[in-house]
Amino acid sequence: MPDAILEAAGLWFWYGEGAPVVRDVSLVIESGQFVALVGANGSGKTTLIKHFNGLLRPRRGQVRVAGQDAAGRSMGELARQVGYLFQRPEQQIFSPTVRQELAFGPRNLGLPQADIDARVEAALARFRLVAVAGQPPAILSYGLRRRVTLASLAAMDPPVLILDEPTVGLDARGLEETFGWLANLHAQGRTVLLVTHDMSLAAEHAGRVVVLGQGQVIADGPPAQLFQRSDLLARAALAPPPITALAQALHPHGLRGDSVTVEAFCDEYVALVQAQSPLGPVSDRARSPRSGI
Amino acid sequence: MNQDPRLGTDAILVSSLRFAYPPLAPDAPAPWIIDGLDLHVRAGEWLAVMGASDAGKTTLCLLLAGLAPYLTGGQMEGRIVVAGRNTHDHPPPALAGTVGLLFQEAEAQLFNPTVEAEVAWGLENLGLPVGEIKARVEQMLALFRLEQVRQRAPAELSGGEQKRLALASVLAMRPQVLILDEPMGGLDPAGRSEVLAALSDLRQDGSTTIVMTESDPEAVAAFANRLLILGEGQAALEGPPRDLFCQTERLAALGVAIPQMVRLADQLNRRLGTSFTFSNVDQAGRALAVHLA
Numbered sequence: 078m079p080d081a082i083l084e085a086a087g088l089w090f091w092y093g094e095g096a097p098v099v100r101d102v103s104l105v106i107e108s109g110q111f112v113a114l115v116g117a118n119g120s121g122k123t124t125l126i127k128h129f130n131g132l133l134r135p136r137r138g139q140v141r142v143a144g145q146d147a148a149g150r151s152m153g154e155l156a157r158q159v160g161y162l163f164q165r166p167e168q169q170i171f172s173p174t175v176r177q178e179l180a181f182g183p184r185n186l187g188l189p190q191a192d193i194d195a196r197v198e199a200a201l202a203r204f205r206l207v208a209v210a211g212q213p214p215a216i217l218s219y220g221l222r223r224r225v226t227l228a229s230l231a232a233m234d235p236p237v238l239i240l241d242e243p244t245v246g247l248d249a250r251g252l253e254e255t256f257g258w259l260a261n262l263h264a265q266g267r268t269v270l271l272v273t274h275d276m277s278l279a280a281e282h283a284g285r286v287v288v289l290g291q292g293q294v295i296a297d298g299p300p301a302q303l304f305q306r307s308d309l310l311a312r313a314a315l316a317p318p319p320i321t322a323l324a325q326a327l328h329p330h331g332l333r334g335d336s337v338t339v340e341a342f343c344d345e346y347v348a349l350v351q352a353q354s355p356l357g358p359v360s361d362r363a364r365s366p367r368s369g370i
Numbered sequence: 371m372n373q374d375p376r377l378g379t380d381a382i383l384v385s386s387l388r389f390a391y392p393p394l395a396p397d398a399p400a401p402w403i404i405d406g407l408d409l410h411v412r413a414g415e416w417l418a419v420m421g422a423s424d425a426g427k428t429t430l431c432l433l434l435a436g437l438a439p440y441l442t443g444g445q446m447e448g449r450i451v452v453a454g455r456n457t458h459d460h461p462p463p464a465l466a467g468t469v470g471l472l473f474q475e476a477e478a479q480l481f482n483p484t485v486e487a488e489v490a491w492g493l494e495n496l497g498l499p500v501g502e503i504k505a506r507v508e509q510m511l512a513l514f515r516l517e518q519v520r521q522r523a524p525a526e527l528s529g530g531e532q533k534r535l536a537l538a539s540v541l542a543m544r545p546q547v548l549i550l551d552e553p554m555g556g557l558d559p560a561g562r563s564e565v566l567a568a569l570s571d572l573r574q575d576g577s578t579t580i581v582m583t584e585s586d587p588e589a590v591a592a593f594a595n596r597l598l599i600l601g602e603g604q605a606a607l608e609g610p611p612r613d614l615f616c617q618t619e620r621l622a623a624l625g626v627a628i629p630q631m632v633r634l635a636d637q638l639n640r641r642l643g644t645s646f647t648f649s650n651v652d653q654a655g656r657a658l659a660v661h662l663a
Contacts, residue, residue: 249627314559
């Protein structure tokens with residue numbers, strides 16, 4: 078049975094004397110899972126995940142990381158286990174150069190200099206930052222600063238990665254690189270917890286989607302299941318990916334209406350068209366002697 | 371001053387524009403970020419700007435709003451005329467109320483003690499009557515679902531709420547030309563629809579011109595009537611979004627993501643030999659319903 082790597086049990090949190098932002102959340106994320114955490118702005122996503130690396134401490138309830146209570150462990154200690162990408166690059170960038178920014182994490186892990194250097198150079202190359210390695214991060218464009226923070230996380234290479242809306246400001250190539258990198262880490266057994274508003278990304282990459290609404294878990298399951306529940310999505314201020322909206326719109330024409338990726342939709346659509354065709358499946362026709370006509 | 375005969379029809383007129391930020395050190399290079407751009411935007415048009423992370427999108431926004439080179443320094447060649455005013459002769463205060471800018475990092479432009487005061491601030495500076503200010507503040511708070519948090523400090527709001535507040539504050543001034551740098555970044559799907567709906571209302575009355583950088587191709591495909599793709603500081607492609615999104619290979623090279631519906635059309639055409647050209651869910655729904663019938 079897989080191990081629980083991130084756990085919240087009866088977790089409550091509120092800022093100052095304000096109303097609770099996280100309300101009695103119990104959640105278990107198993108080692109090796111790729112989980113998308115979704116929900117409306119202000120639903121408590123960022124507040125919840127900040128508990129997993131010690132940025133916030135529970136007002137009530139318990140948080141465990143790799144089976145151990147997080148309460149007795151410092152942020153530095155938790156950082157060995159849990160890498161955290163902030164929602165906004167400027168919340169975490171502070172070094173005078175990009176290269177130093179990337180070296181900061183591995184240095185704090187106490188790695189030998191040669192290992193630090195190797196990790197930093199690999200991360201610079203992976204996120205196309207070699208040309209700006211000597212520049213101050215503050216003057217870079219938003220998208221480049223986003224890549225700097227991703228590269229910093231890559232240089233830490235933690236067992237668990239928590240990313241708070243990593244896609245904002247990334248261009249198409251940056252998106253592809255980032256998700257290629259995450260899929261690779263996931264294949265190697267790392268755990269990924271992704272906060273996102275992009276339901277297409279959630280559907281394509283996460284096997285499990287957790288929906289927060291007003292500080293509580295209101296749904297938890299595979300994306301294909303969740304995106305069918307329009308009542309639930311509306312409650313959580315979410316919308317299904319365009320491809321699911323299309324599949325649902327074409328339900329009266331014979332589609333099941335549950336596709337959450339372009340590939341799944343295509344497979345179903347092509348099968349439907351071929352079944353309707355009086356000549357039978359296209360692949361059969363292709364093999365028939367009359368196919369050239 | 372300007373005698374250009376086209377000023378009556380062009381809300382924005384950019385000719386032979388080049389811009390470079392000041393070099394980091396006296397002997398450091400200062401590359402042209404915008405390198406020979408010509409652009410006409412007609413009054414009431416909605417122009418989306420896309421491009422790779424370092425294509426110059428944010429710089430173009432700052433230039434159109436008159437903040438560059440006024441606040442950034444650097445070297446500019448060519449000419450920018452916005453709502454009939456040459457930005458060279460009109461510093462930002464002289465453009466306030468005419469040109470509105472939403473920063474990519476919207477929270478950077480929030481500094482008042484309460485949400486209400488934030489929306490009222492620009493209006494007070496325009497010297498509007500108190501009754502008018504109150505009416506506009508109420509209208510904006512309602513439009514952007516901010517009534518519940520009107521007394522809260524902007525810094526305490528969630529990222530999406532801050533974005534909506536910044537947009538409300540800019541829109542309250544009813545600028546003729548609205549420059550939006552990634553207005554939907556970090557918004558939940560409901561927030562995105564609200565922002566797009568509010569912007570659509572503005573466009574309906576035909577008096578507001580919108581220039582919007584956006585990395586989400588779905589929003590562009592659904593709403594923009596013209597698309598400019600920047601590449602290396604120049605107009606790499608320009609035209610109706612539907613035409614440009616079909617050029618999938620060119621877009622990939624320019625670092626621009628394509629809408630799910632374009633990917634779908636591409637895959638179906640390859641597998642079924644069809645020639646679909648849709649780029650949003652409405653178009654796709656109509657085309658596929660006809661195809662299945």
